Amino acid sequence: MPQACARCQATTRQPVIVAIEHGASVGGRTVYACPGKCADSFPKQCGPFDGGLPTRYVPISQRR
Ligand SMILES: [Zn+2]
Numbered sequence: 001m002p003q004a005c006a007r008c009q010a011t012t013r014q015p016v017i018v019a020i021e022h023g024a025s026v027g028g029r030t031v032y033a034c035p036g037k038c039a040d041s042f043p044k045q046c047g048p049f050d051g052g053l054p055t056r057y058v059p060i061s062q063r064r
Pocket residue numbers: 005006007008009010033034038039
């Protein structure tokens with residue numbers, strides 16, 4: 001479904017999710033951008049779409 005790009009405010013038919021803003025009561029807001037230049041201008045964010053943190057980020061002290 002078309003979404004407004006958070007960078008250039010244009011409506012894009014192929015929105016790319018660039019960020020998830022977490023809210024206390026609203027459950028978070030998804031930020032979209034158009035693919036390409038706008039999406040690349042946002043920093044990559046670790047989120048549920050990545051399947052969680054890579055195992056290498058687990059502190060060594062927690063490994064057994
Ligand atoms: Zn854009």
